[in-house]
Amino acid sequence: MLLILLCVFIAVVFIQLIYYVLIFGKFAYAKPQKSTPKRIPVSVIVCAKNEEDHVREFVPMLATQDYPDFEIVLIDDASSDGTLDLFEEFEKQYANVRLVKVENNEAFWGNKKFAMTLGIKAAKKPYLLFTDADCRPQSNQWIMEMTSHFTQTKTIVLGYGAYDKLPGFLNKLIRFETLLTAVQYFSWAKIGKPYMGVGRNLAYKKEEFFNVNGFIDHMKIRSGDDDLFINQAATAANTAICWAKEGVTYSEPKKTWKEWFRQKRRHVSTAKHYKSFDKFQLGLFYTVQLSFFPLFAVLLAFQFQWIIVVSIIAFRYLFTWLTIGLAAGKLKEKDTIYFFPIMEIVLIWAQLNIFISNIFSKPVHWK
Template sequence: MITALLIAWLVTLSVQLFFILFVFSRTAFYKQPEYGSGESTPGESTPGITVVVCAHNELANLTELLPLLNAQQYPEFEVLVMDDRSTDGTDTYLENEVAGLEHVRFIHIDGEHEHVTPKKYALTIALKKARYPTVLLTDADCRPASDGWLAGMVAGLTNPAKSLVLGFSPYERRAGLLNLLIRSETLFTAVQYFSLALAGRPYMGVGRNLAYRTKLFFDNKGFYTHKNVLGGDDDLFVNEVATSRNTAVCLDPDTFTWSQPKETWAAWRTQKRRHLNVGQYYRPGHKRRLGLLVGSHVLTWVLALVAGVVLLVKELLQQPFTPDEWLLLLIAAGLFACRWLLFWGIVGRISYRLAHTVHWGIMPVVDTMLAIYYGFAGLRTLFRRKKKKYAW
């Protein structure tokens, strides 16, 4: 049993080392292309862009966001606000104030439709009504890092082979454990989707910062296959249409969109349950790959704890390890230390590149915290008994 335990630990450590060294390192050392410098095949240098914001009772956020979007430095663009059944005065604000924002227009949506969820309906209408053949998506509670956000995000589409650009949206730093967990989970999710995209296996993006050609959307029938799934207007769509050839990533700090984090554990749990519910609709290959990555992360720490307990018990009972068991234990402990240091260094470097989402000095704490979080999230998903309906 002890030999089997140590062999299992060695296997999980090997899987982790593979991901860290050969997948995560792609993001850590990625050099953002200088489009137009010959590294890509340029098409139109400045294609027109439609920025889409879907909003439901987001008056306070829209009053801050729309002037920032209107001030983006780009030759030809529009900001299209989809006001979905708001009751907080958003309609009055848009009708009375938006006239002063030259790039902004809006569409009111007055009702729900049984055949599709509200946000997917709003996005579909937005893409049909967009003036330009490329859209850049964000949420009302996001704020672009600079007035070069739009230009930076769509730069990857100057290569005609690219139809999709994955961006990053960090959460604002606040005090407390909840905020640290939110930022840590956001960082590690970005590590995964950026790294796998750079490895030729794109599987998701975030709708807070995502650009694609409308042709890609309509050629793949939009949200048709998951139109009744609440959520997934970003990651399920990317999961279906993204390929190694048509997907670009953007790690330029000027293109990040900063989001406001949940303030209570209850609100955050509701958000994460919806995300976990969406994950079950990923393509089988993506689910297996992510299961291997996350499962090995959790088991690395679980088996380390079990091995430590076994060692302590055997010492207390004065039952020494055999020479073979000692050899396996020393090899596994060495790999564990190697994996621990590499995670610290490589994910810490990625965090530095992604707006210092989490300070590199506490990366070992984040590593352990994520293992605990993914372990409990996995158990909850495994034993989920009933579905809940979550809000827009």
């Protein structure tokens, strides 16, 4: 039995080697990006529901972007606070602000995709750049950097949506999880199998939205205006990625474990609607991640071929740490990997609990 466990353990580490070196290495070991400014007409789309405190500072940041041809489409999704009042003030203040007012609709109650659809249809520019109401661009070159990756064939650009650096272990865990997620979807996009993006920083040509009939195939699924759309519309031929510093957005991270757990339940719940291959590769990755720890614990507890086991463990941490470390350097998240082994164990445990929780109850979605 122990010999069988050792063989399984070796297989698990070998699969991890494939993921971290051959797949994630496509991004981690990639050369710095070179971009050429395009100056194409862009509609920046922001959907907000009860975000009064955030949009007060956020919209002026957008309005000062250094870009020659852009409009800002502000979507108020039936807010009950002062969000709409602020949007109306911004519409008067800035000539390039367009306001879309969404009222509660019985058929699409609380459905962000309905509000997003109205905003996209109202947009006047052929290229769309999305972010959230609680985000802020890293620099006034955000639009310039994200749009620079469009070409005649590349009509979807996946960006990086980072979180603010704050004190505490939870903050590092949130940013480590965000880093690992970005490494995955950037790497698979470079391989030619894009499967998701994040609405905090995402761009695509307007015609891509209509090519797949918008969100119609998953309108009843409350989440997924970003990742489910990309899972459906993105291909090897039409997708590019952007990780340059000037093209990053930052958001406020959750400050309590309960809030973060609730947020991740919403995110994870959409993955079951991905294409079959994407569900398989994600499931396999998390299975071998989870299996690694109990397998080496049992083998070491019985001291079975312990020199071989310890050598394999050391080799595994060498290639995982190196890959994630290089990726963290690209995305300015190096401080999240100082305690990589601890972060990894806590994150795997949290993901297991999220998966179990989603089996027994549905997560809460758009506000």
